[in-house]
Amino acid sequence: MDVKKYLHLDGGLLLKVINNIREIRLKRGITQVQMAQDLQITRQTINAIENNKYNPSLELALKLIKYFDLPIEELFYLDETGGD
Amino acid sequence: MLTVKKVSLLCSIVLIIAIGGFGIYEWITKEIITASTLFFLFLGIGFLFQSITWGEMDGKSEGEKDEMERHISLLSSKISYYVLLLLMIIVLITSERVTAMNDIKNIPLVIVIGLAWITMPVTEFVVSRKYR
Numbered sequence: 001m002d003v004k005k006y007l008h009l010d011g012g013l014l015l016k017v018i019n020n021i022r023e024i025r026l027k028r029g030i031t032q033v034q035m036a037q038d039l040q041i042t043r044q045t046i047n048a049i050e051n052n053k054y055n056p057s058l059e060l061a062l063k064l065i066k067y068f069d070l071p072i073e074e075l076f077y078l079d080e081t082g083g084d
Numbered sequence: 085m086l087t088v089k090k091v092s093l094l095c096s097i098v099l100i101i102a103i104g105g106f107g108i109y110e111w112i113t114k115e116i117i118t119a120s121t122l123f124f125l126f127l128g129i130g131f132l133f134q135s136i137t138w139g140e141m142d143g144k145s146e147g148e149k150d151e152m153e154r155h156i157s158l159l160s161s162k163i164s165y166y167v168l169l170l171l172m173i174i175v176l177i178t179s180e181r182v183t184a185m186n187d188i189k190n191i192p193l194v195i196v197i198g199l200a201w202i203t204m205p206v207t208e209f210v211v212s213r214k215y216r
Contacts, residue, residue: 045152054152 016079022050024068024075039063092135099128165204172197 025035032050036043041060048054056064065072107121131141137156138144144153176197180188188194 041150042153045150048152054155057151060151 016052017055017076018052018079019049019076021046021064021068021075024070025050028068035067039067089135089139092139092141093132096128096132096135096141100125100132103128165200169197169200172200 025032032043032046036046039046039060045054045056049056061072061076064075068075103121103124107117107125110121111117134143135141138153146154146157149157172193176188176190176193179193180190182188
């Protein structure tokens, strides 16, 4: 585990947020363009979220929960293994 | 949207080539670079990067941006601040060519660097008040 990668500046552990949005979206046959239009965000934002490069705000996370009609733990979870 | 991006890119490149070419011509023939040439060249470079990133020469207004785009702007602002601070210090050192601080003659630039140095902590202080 790359300790530096997961450490906050104050020394606390930073756990990465992982999501299953791509898998759920593909299972339902929704395109990134369609989803972007429905949620009024850009396709690039969806792509960044799906690739775990950007964590959505609480507002967008709640919108995603409503959009897929799934509980939060099925969409997002903390990577407590630290990526190992 | 794609057309706007293409036109913006084309205009920016034309501007850079025209001003850059004129600057090189002036440099070769008169051995001078005017402030207006530099200004419009930097303007062109700014337009080019805005076009590449946002698809428009004048960028995207905050209202048009979605949350990740706002995050990009916010992160870029902070990085830009430090880069600009560093560039100003480099300009000061290279233009003055002195090692001792008290030998610096360009006091206005020192004041600007000092003001830039305190801008962030002062702004952070003011913004932090809102959350207390």
